[in-house]
Amino acid sequence: MRLAGRIDLLTRPWVWSYLGALLVWLAAIAFTHGYGAGGMLTAALALAVFCVITGVAQMFVITLGPGNVDLSLPANIGLASAVAMKVMHGSDSLIAAGLLAALGSGIGIGIGNYLLIRLLRIPPIIATLSASFIIQSTGISYGRGLQIKPPPGFAAFTTAQTAGIPLLAIGTAVFTVGAGILLHRTIFGRSVLAIGQNPRAAWLAGIAVERVRCATYVLSGALGGISGALLAGYFRGSSLEIGDEYLLASIACVVIGGTSVSGGKANVPGLWGAALFLVLLLTMLNTFGVSAGIRLLVTGFVIIAVIIAAGGQKPLR
Amino acid sequence: MPAAAANIVRLDGVEKHFGAVRALAKVDFSVDAGECVGLVGHNGAGKSTLMHVLAGTLTPDRGQIIIGGEPRQGYAVEMAQKLGIRCVFQELSLCPNLTVAENARVLHPTITGWGWRRRASRLIRGKLDEMFPGHGIVPDALVGELSIGKRQMVEVARAFTVTKAPLHLVILDEPTSSLDSHTAGQLLSYVRRVVATGVSCILISHLLREILDYSDRIVVMRDGAAVAAGRASEFDRDGLVTAMGGAAAGTVRPEERAAGLRRTTPVRVRARPATQKDGRELVAHEGEIIGLAGLAGHGQTELLIRIFSGASRRIPGVEVTARVALIAGDRQSDGIFPLWSIAENIGVRSIAALRKGLLISPELEKRLAERWQKRIRIRTPDLRNNILSLSGGNQQKALFARALGSEAKLVLMDDPMRGVDIGTKLEVYDLIRAEADGGRTFLWYTSEADELKNCDHVYVFRSGRIIADLHRNELSEERVIQSSFEEVT
Numbered sequence: 001m002r003l004a005g006r007i008d009l010l011t012r013p014w015v016w017s018y019l020g021a022l023l024v025w026l027a028a029i030a031f032t033h034g035y036g037a038g039g040m041l042t043a044a045l046a047l048a049v050f051c052v053i054t055g056v057a058q059m060f061v062i063t064l065g066p067g068n069v070d071l072s073l074p075a076n077i078g079l080a081s082a083v084a085m086k087v088m089h090g091s092d093s094l095i096a097a098g099l100l101a102a103l104g105s106g107i108g109i110g111i112g113n114y115l116l117i118r119l120l121r122i123p124p125i126i127a128t129l130s131a132s133f134i135i136q137s138t139g140i141s142y143g144r145g146l147q148i149k150p151p152p153g154f155a156a157f158t159t160a161q162t163a164g165i166p167l168l169a170i171g172t173a174v175f176t177v178g179a180g181i182l183l184h185r186t187i188f189g190r191s192v193l194a195i196g197q198n199p200r201a202a203w204l205a206g207i208a209v210e211r212v213r214c215a216t217y218v219l220s221g222a223l224g225g226i227s228g229a230l231l232a233g234y235f236r237g238s239s240l241e242i243g244d245e246y247l248l249a250s251i252a253c254v255v256i257g258g259t260s261v262s263g264g265k266a267n268v269p270g271l272w273g274a275a276l277f278l279v280l281l282l283t284m285l286n287t288f289g290v291s292a293g294i295r296l297l298v299t300g301f302v303i304i305a306v307i308i309a310a311g312g313q314k315p316l317r
Numbered sequence: 318m319p320a321a322a323a324n325i326v327r328l329d330g331v332e333k334h335f336g337a338v339r340a341l342a343k344v345d346f347s348v349d350a351g352e353c354v355g356l357v358g359h360n361g362a363g364k365s366t367l368m369h370v371l372a373g374t375l376t377p378d379r380g381q382i383i384i385g386g387e388p389r390q391g392y393a394v395e396m397a398q399k400l401g402i403r404c405v406f407q408e409l410s411l412c413p414n415l416t417v418a419e420n421a422r423v424l425h426p427t428i429t430g431w432g433w434r435r436r437a438s439r440l441i442r443g444k445l446d447e448m449f450p451g452h453g454i455v456p457d458a459l460v461g462e463l464s465i466g467k468r469q470m471v472e473v474a475r476a477f478t479v480t481k482a483p484l485h486l487v488i489l490d491e492p493t494s495s496l497d498s499h500t501a502g503q504l505l506s507y508v509r510r511v512v513a514t515g516v517s518c519i520l521i522s523h524l525l526r527e528i529l530d531y532s533d534r535i536v537v538m539r540d541g542a543a544v545a546a547g548r549a550s551e552f553d554r555d556g557l558v559t560a561m562g563g564a565a566a567g568t569v570r571p572e573e574r575a576a577g578l579r580r581t582t583p584v585r586v587r588a589r590p591a592t593q594k595d596g597r598e599l600v601a602h603e604g605e606i607i608g609l610a611g612l613a614g615h616g617q618t619e620l621l622i623r624i625f626s627g628a629s630r631r632i633p634g635v636e637v638t639a640r641v642a643l644i645a646g647d648r649q650s651d652g653i654f655p656l657w658s659i660a661e662n663i664g665v666r667s668i669a670a671l672r673k674g675l676l677i678s679p680e681l682e683k684r685l686a687e688r689w690q691k692r693i694r695i696r697t698p699d700l701r702n703n704i705l706s707l708s709g710g711n712q713q714k715a716l717f718a719r720a721l722g723s724e725a726k727l728v729l730m731d732d733p734m735r736g737v738d739i740g741t742k743l744e745v746y747d748l749i750r751a752e753a754d755g756g757r758t759f760l761w762y763t764s765e766a767d768e769l770k771n772c773d774h775v776y777v778f779r780s781g782r783i784i785a786d787l788h789r790n791e792l793s794e795e796r797v798i799q800s801s802f803e804e805v806t
Contacts, residue, residue, distance in 0.1 A: 185676040187668050194665055197654045204625065204643045204651055205665045205719065264656050 014270030021277035028284035051275035055253035057223035065263030075132035077243025080228025085148035085238040092153035106225020110218035158233035180268040196263030331380030355532030360710025363541040372404035373397035401485035413461030466613035497613040589634035608772030609762040616781035617762040642725035646732035660686035689718035
C-alpha cells in the first residue's frame with residue numbers, strides 16, 4: 001500500500017518541480033558552504049509569491065486551450081502598481097482604497113482584453129499583446145514616470161515575516177488552496193478544463209463557453225492588478241517596468257508546474273514548486289556569479305527541456 | 318490466381334491486454350485471397366483491437382502474425398503498408414486541415430514532383446466516381462468542412478486507391494456507420510466487385526443484414542475470442558445474434574401505440590430550417606419521439622444545432638420551451654473530453670446539480686455515473702478510468718448517460734448509434750421509449766432506416782429542407798427513400 005502510494009506520487013508531474021527546487025538550493029548552499037541557507041529560502045519564498053500569483057492567472061488562461069495566453073500581465077502589473085501607490089498617497093489610511101483601485105484597474109484590463117478577443121475576433125495572443133501597448137501608454141501618461149513610495153504600513157506588511165516565513169507567502173499558500181478548489185470543484189473551473197479540451201463539445205454539453213472565457217480573462221486581469229500593488233509595496237515604490245519579468249516567469253511556472261500548454265489540464269501545487277525552482281535557480285546562478293545573459297539562457301533552456309519532457313506522453317489507445 | 322487458396326494473412330494465438338482488461342484472448346484468424354470476411358460482435362468484443370493488430374497499429378502481447386505465408390517480426394504500420402494491407406478505422410483518420418486530394422497523397426508517397434496535387438486529385442476523384450457515382454465531393458475541398466458522411470466516403474475511397482504499392486487486403490471497420498442506406502449500398506456492391514478481382518476485405522458492421530448479404534465468410538467475436546466461424550450462407554440473423562451472446566434477440570419491435578395524429582401534450586419545439594421556403598416546420602410535443610430522416614448530410618444535423626442554440630438565445634423560426642441536451646454522433650469532435658475520466662465525462666452536463674453548496678461533490682458525481690453505468694451497461698472495471706480506455710461503442714454509451722442523466726426535458730440525438738452493437742441498441746431503444754413515456758421529448762436524426770420505426774413521427778429532409786412529414790402509420794423505408802429522392806418543388 002505504502003509503496004504503491006509512493007509510486008503514485010512520483011508519477012505526478014509537479015513532484016519534479018519540487019525536486020528541482022531542492023536540488024538547486026542544495027547546489028547553491030554547497031557553493032557557499034552552507035552560508036546563508038535559511039536566508040536564501042526566505043528570500044526565495046518572498047519572490048516566489050509573485051510568480052505564483054501571476055502563475056495562477058496565466059494558468060487559468062492557458063488552460064482555456066491553444067492560443068489562449070495573457071501577454072498583457074506585465075503592463076497590467078506596471079499600471080496597477082502606479083494606480084495603487086497614487087491612490088494610497090503614502091498614507092496608511094488609504095491602503096484598502098489603493099488595493100481596490102489596483103484590483104479595479106486589473107479587472108478593467110481583463111474586460112478590455114476579452115472585448116478585443118470577442119468583438120473584434122482578434123486571436124488572444126495578439127489582442128493581449130496590443131492591449132499591453134495601450135496599457136503602457138496609459139501608464140506613462142498617468143504616472144509621468146514618477147516613482148511613488150508606498151505607505152509605511154503597506155511596505156511593512158509586504159515584507160513582514162514570522163519565523164523566517166514571509167507573511168505574504170502564507171497568505172499566498174492559502175490563496176493557492178482556494179485556486180485549486182476553484183479549478184477542480186466549481187462550475188467555473190470545470191468549464192475552463194472542458195473548454196480547453198474541446199470547445200465545441202463543451203458548448204454542446206451546455207457550458208456557457210463565452211461567459212467562462214470572459215470570466216477567465218477578468219480573473220487574470222484582477223490577479224495582475226493585485227500583484228502590481230503588492231510588488232510596489234515589496235520593492236518600495238511603483239514603476240511601469242516592475243512587472244516585466246513576470247511574463248516569462250508566469251508562463252514558465254505554468255509549464256514547469258505540470259499544466260498542459262495545449263489546454264484542458266492544469267496543476268496548482270506544481271506552481272509553487274516551479275516558482276521556487278525558478279527563483280532558486282536565479283539565486284544559484286547569482287551566487288555562482290554568472291552574467292545576466294547566461295541567466296536568461298539557462299532559464300530558457302530549462303523551459304524548453306520541461307516542455308520536451310512533458311510532451312512525451314502517449315495517448316491511451 | 319494460382320495461389321488462391323493460400324491465406325494472405327493469418328493470426329495465430331494473438332493476445333492483447335489493456336491494463337486489467339483482456340481485449341483479445343488467443344485469437345486465431347485468417348483471410349484468403351479474394352474473399353470478404355464479415356466480423357461481428359458486441360461493443361468491446363475485441364473486433365477493433367484485432368484489426369489494429371492486423372493493421373500494425375497495436376503490437377500483440379503474444380501470438381504470431383503471418384502475412385503472405387511468412388511469420389513477421391516487428392510488424393508495424395510501415396510493413397503493413399508495404400505488404401498491401403490498408404485499414405479504414407472507426408475513428409476517422411483524415412487530416413481535417415488538408416484537402417481531399419492532399420489526404421489522398423498522404424497514403425501514396427510515390428506521388429511527388431511537379432503536379433503532384435493534380436495527380437492526387439485525379440486518383441481520388443476517379444476512385445470516388447467509381448465507388449459512389451454522383452458523390453458531389455470536390456478534391457479541393459477541405460476535409461474539415463465536409464459532413465461526417467462525406468468524410469467517411471473519402472476515407473473509404475482512399476483506402477482502395479492504388480499507385481505503386483500493392484493492395485491485398487482492406488479492413489473496413491464500420492464503413493457505413495455515417496452513410497445513408499443508398500450510399501452504403503454503393504459501397505458494399507463495390508466491395509463485391511473488388512473482391513471478385515482477388516483483393517480481400519474484412520467488413521465490420523453492426524448492421525447484420527450488411528454482413529449476411531455481402532460477406533463470403535463470417536467470424537463472430539465475443540469477450541475477446543473468436544467463438545464462431547463459417548460460410549455466410551450457414552448463418553441467419555437470429556443465428557448471429559445468438560452466437561454474439563445477444564441478450565435481446567429478435568427483431569426491432571415497435572411498440573403499438575394508439576393511432577392518433579399528434580399528441581395533445583404541450584409543444585416543446587417548433588423549428589423551421591434556415592433554408593425552408595414553404596411554411597413547413599418541425600413540431601415536437603412533450604413525450605414524443607420525432608425522427609429526422611433522409612439522405613445523410615441533408616440538413617438534419619444543422620436543424621438540431623439550430624434548435625440547440627435556440628434553447629439559449631433567440632433564433633428566428635425556432636421556439637424551444639424546455640431544457641435541452643444533445644447526444645453527438647461525431648463523438649471525437651462533438652462529444653468526448655479526452656483528458657477526463659468516464660465519470661467526469663458523464664457528469665459534465667449536470668455539474669450544477671452535482672453541487673453540495675457551492676462545490677461539486679465527487680460523491681454525487683460518482684453516484685450519477687454508477688447509476689447510469691448500471692442502466693446502460695458501460696463495460697469498464699472502474700469509472701475513474703480515462704474515457705479513451707473504453708471501446709467506441711462504450712464511449713457512445715457514456716454520451717447517452719451524459720444526456721439522459723441530466724435534467725434536460727428535450728434530448729437531441731445526432732445519429733447517436735454509430736458504432737453501437739445491436740444488443741445495446743435494443744436496450745437503448747427501450748430506454749428512450751421509457752424516458753419519452755416519462756415526459757421527455759426526443760428529436761432523433763438517424764441514418765439507419767430501421768431506427769425510424771421507434772419514432773412517433775418522422776420528418777424527411779432533402780437539401781436542407783423538410784420535404785415530407787410522415788406519421789408512424791404511413792412510415793416505411795420505401796416511403797422515406799421515395800421522399801428523399803423526390804424533386805423539390
